[in-house]
Amino acid sequence: MKAVICEEFGLPENLKIGELPDPRPKENQVLIQVEVCGVSYPDLLIIQNKYQFKPELPFSPGGEVVGKIIELGDSVSNLKIGDRVLALCRWGGFAEKIAVDTDRIFVLPDEISSKIAAGSLYSLSTAFHGLKDRANLQEGETLLVLGASGAIGIAAVELGKAMGAKVIACASSDEKLEYCRCKGADETINYETEDLKSRIKELTNGKGVDVILDPVGGKYTDPALRGIAWKGRYLIVGFANGDIPKIPMNLPLLKGCSIVGVFWGNFSKVEASQNRQNMETLFHWILEGKITGHDLGLYALENAPSGLMALQERKIFKKGIIKITQPQSIK
Known part of the structure; x- marks a missing residue:
């Protein structure tokens, strides 16, 4: 099968287009004919051997696949050939076929396009898990989003608004912030030209923010944490900045806050x-127009x-989507 191949760890320009053996589904897997695959930040980390999961070389990156099931493993009974599905598979998606465990498979409603599913549902499900399950974000609370113009950030901005919060978006340029406003901030x-802690205090009348979602890390974590409200919840999602911050542990003590x-x-x-319940909620919200997903x-x-x-x-705000099949076959 045709695929994008990582033969040695390094930067994107080292990737090659070539042939890999067709995969075969194991007992609890399905084989998917890939239509489209989203481009995500973990892809960059995986090809550089910087991610917590480390595939053996050679491999194809790509963890956000949409396609149709063309073969079932021997023990698969809850899915059928022809189902159009989202597969969140960590890697292997920049290829014509992929075998994926059934617990990573979600059957898609016909009304949700393949491109929106591959481009948005991974980041939306991550942000939703953080805001709903980990922070218990409530209507009327204030949510601060670091790296708000990125995939996870924009997902959090949209979801925060859908959940009834006041959303403060933080990013490194006015252009990025304008994009966040268009998405509901x-x-x-x-935070490159303004003092983060002072602005949080100013925008919350000194109270601080109830929930902080942080996919960035680095130098922004400390001032953001200092701007959290009493009993606030600080969500650690990732470290796109590249540096894992060291947090002064007296801050959670003084703030009575949680780091989650x-x-x-x-x-x-x-x-x-x-x-799966979370994913169903996201499906409904997309169909209802409460969230729109990323620009592609x-x-x-x-x-x-x-x-x-x-x-x-970080040239553009659009989420990259790789077309694996011909355009006319993509919903």
Whole structure:
């Protein structure tokens, strides 16, 4: 089968287009004919051997697949050939076929396009798990989102509004913040030109924010934590900045706040039933228009490395989508 191949760990420009053996589904797997695959930040980490999951070389990146089931493993009874599904598979998606465990498979409603599903549901499900299950975000509370123009950030902005919160979006440029406003942010902070802690205090009349969602880490974590409200919840989602921050432990003591990890990958396995309920809620909200998902930029399979490079250089706000099949076959 045709695929984007990582033969040695490194940057996107080192990826090659070539042939890999067709996969065969194991007992509890299905084989998917891939239509489209989303481009995500973990893809960049995986090809550089910087992610917590480390595939053996050679492999194809891509963890947000939409396609149709073409073969069932021997023990699979809850899915059928022809189902159009979302597969959240960590890697292997930049290829014509992929075999995926059934607990990573979600049958899609006909009304949700393949491109929206592959481009938005991974980040939406991660952000929703954080806001709903880990922070218990309530209507009327204030949510601060760091890295708000990124995939997880924009998902959190939209979900925060859908859940009835006041949303403060934080990003590194006025252009990015304008994009956040278009997605529903009530207030914005440019943390490159403004003092983050002071602006939080100003925008909350000194109270602080109830929930902080942080997929960035680095130098922004400390001032953001100092702007949290009494009994606030600080969600650690990732470290896109590259640096894992060291938190002064007197701050949670003085704030009476909680620092909470958000690891959707493990949650989706350990609490699979709750995860499927969350996904159903997201399906309904998309169909109702409460959330719209990311703006999308399409790439042919041969140009998949360019989609990863655009993400790496943060050139655009559009979520990259790799087209694996011909355009006319994509819903």
